[in-house]
Amino acid sequence: xxxxxxxxxxxxxKSGTSVKIECRSLDFQATTMFWYxxxxxxxxxxxxxxxxxxxxxxxxxVEKDKFLINHASLTLxxxxxxxxxxxxxxxxxxxxxxxxxxxxxxxxxxxGTRLTVL
Amino acid sequence: xxxxxxSQPEMSVQEAETVTLSCxxxxxENNYYLFWYKQPPSRQMILVIRQEAYKQQNxxxxxxxxxxxxxxxxFSLKISDSQLGDTAMYFCAxxxxxxxxxxxxxxxxxxxxVIA
Numbered sequence: 001x002x003x004x005x006x007x008x009x010x011x012x013x014k015s016g017t018s019v020k021i022e023c024r025s026l027d028f029q030a031t032t033m034f035w036y037x038x039x040x041x042x043x044x045x046x047x048x049x050x051x052x053x054x055x056x057x058x059x060x061x062v063e064k065d066k067f068l069i070n071h072a073s074l075t076l077x078x079x080x081x082x083x084x085x086x087x088x089x090x091x092x093x094x095x096x097x098x099x100x101x102x103x104x105x106x107x108x109x110x111x112g113t114r115l116t117v118l
Numbered sequence: 119x120x121x122x123x124x125s126q127p128e129m130s131v132q133e134a135e136t137v138t139l140s141c142x143x144x145x146x147e148n149n150y151y152l153f154w155y156k157q158p159p160s161r162q163m164i165l166v167i168r169q170e171a172y173k174q175q176n177x178x179x180x181x182x183x184x185x186x187x188x189x190x191x192x193f194s195l196k197i198s199d200s201q202l203g204d205t206a207m208y209f210c211a212x213x214x215x216x217x218x219x220x221x222x223x224x225x226x227x228x229x230x231x232v233i234a
Contacts, residue, residue: 034221038161043209043226049219057219091161095221105151105215107222109163 001027004096006110013084014118021079021113023094029074030096034107035067038091050077084117091115120145120212124225131200132233138185139195139228141210147171151213152186152193153222158206166208169193170215197230205232 003026013019023033032051036044048064050056050071058064066088068080077096081088094110121144131137143152154166169177169186176184181198197204207229211222 032219041229043224046221049221051219093163095163105213106153106165106168107213108165109155111160111162
């Protein structure tokens with residue numbers, strides 16, 4: 001149980017285009033989803049936290065107009081990188097927490113999306 | 119604010135041997151959760167073990183066990199009978215219970231290499 005999927009697993013795009021990454025909780029309802037960015041050989045850097053039906057809360061230094069997050073349902077959150085540039089190339093990981101019990105007090109992670117901007 | 123410290127950036131162990139990864143944390147909370155996550159080369163974050171602070175008994179999952187010392191704020195991970203598939207980055211993490219939007223607080227990770 002507690003499976004989180006991400007799509008796509010990797011994407012290459014041209015500079016200036018937008019890319020959408022989907023994160024789904026497959027077997028539980030995720031009241032809260034988190035988006036992380038990870039540089040090689042480093043820990044995860046939290047970008048934003050989102051709740052279903054609410055605006056996302058962004059960490060300091062993260063441009064909310066560049067990284068659009070939509071948590072439209074209890075099983076789906078999307079991250080859109082708008083007008084992507086090479087410096088946005090990175091590994092993006094989503095994570096979800098459920099509604100109660102162990103699901104509430106544990107974060108489950110998607111497999112990540114590798115974004116390369118040419 | 120909570121902090122998590124992993125003082126060993128890299129470690130190595132021979133296959134079939136036992137290795138212990140260190141983690142210390144700082145918090146003023148009395149109740150909380152601690153986790154060890156594994157990130158293999160595929161980069162999928164995998165939950166290895168979860169410990170509830172109010173439980174004195176150390177959590178175990180097959181070859182993985184923890185030594186939870188609440189007073190010392192220490193939470194080490196022991197891997198017994200190490201296997202090549204244990205090669206990964208290991209992250210220690212802290213969470214406040216019933217904290218809704220509050221995310222995990224991660225350490226910087228320990229890169230473990232299991233050598234044949």
